[in-house]
Amino acid sequence: MSTLDATISMLEAMPEDARIKVMEFTQKLFTPRKPANPFVPVSQEQILSDLAKSRQQISDGKGLELPPAPGRLISFRQFLIHPLSPLPTSSSPFQAA
Missing domain, CATH: 1.20.5 (Single alpha-helices involved in coiled-coils or other helix-helix interfaces)
Structure with a gap:
């Protein structure tokens, strides 16, 4: 009996809840742990709000002087x-x- 055959026969002999646990564990092994995009999506309103805040800080003299x-x-x-x-x-x- 090959390893694959032995594994299949063990899975067939398991109760349903144990098979579900094995399936979930196997999926965790092959699922990437990092999200594909590490940046949180931002709405247009949030961008415009941040821009207004930045412009206000610049006008208040809180901007950085760069060469x-x-x-x-x-x-x-x-x-x-x-x-x-x-x-x-x-x-x-x-x-x-």
Whole structure:
């Protein structure tokens, strides 16, 4: 008798409730534990509400001051193209030179 035949005969001999438990356990083994999309869906109203809140924080002066992006991007791009050339004097290639 093969392993498959033995397994089938054991399942056939089990009571119905035990078979259901085996089936549920087997399904848990093959079901991914992480959801496919880790992000919670957000409605359009929630997005607009968050945007209004963000704009209010900016107008209240709670925004972050960031250096201009183009200089940082050009500096980082030059680092990627010429990795052996000297780095900018700042500690990060993301900061403007």
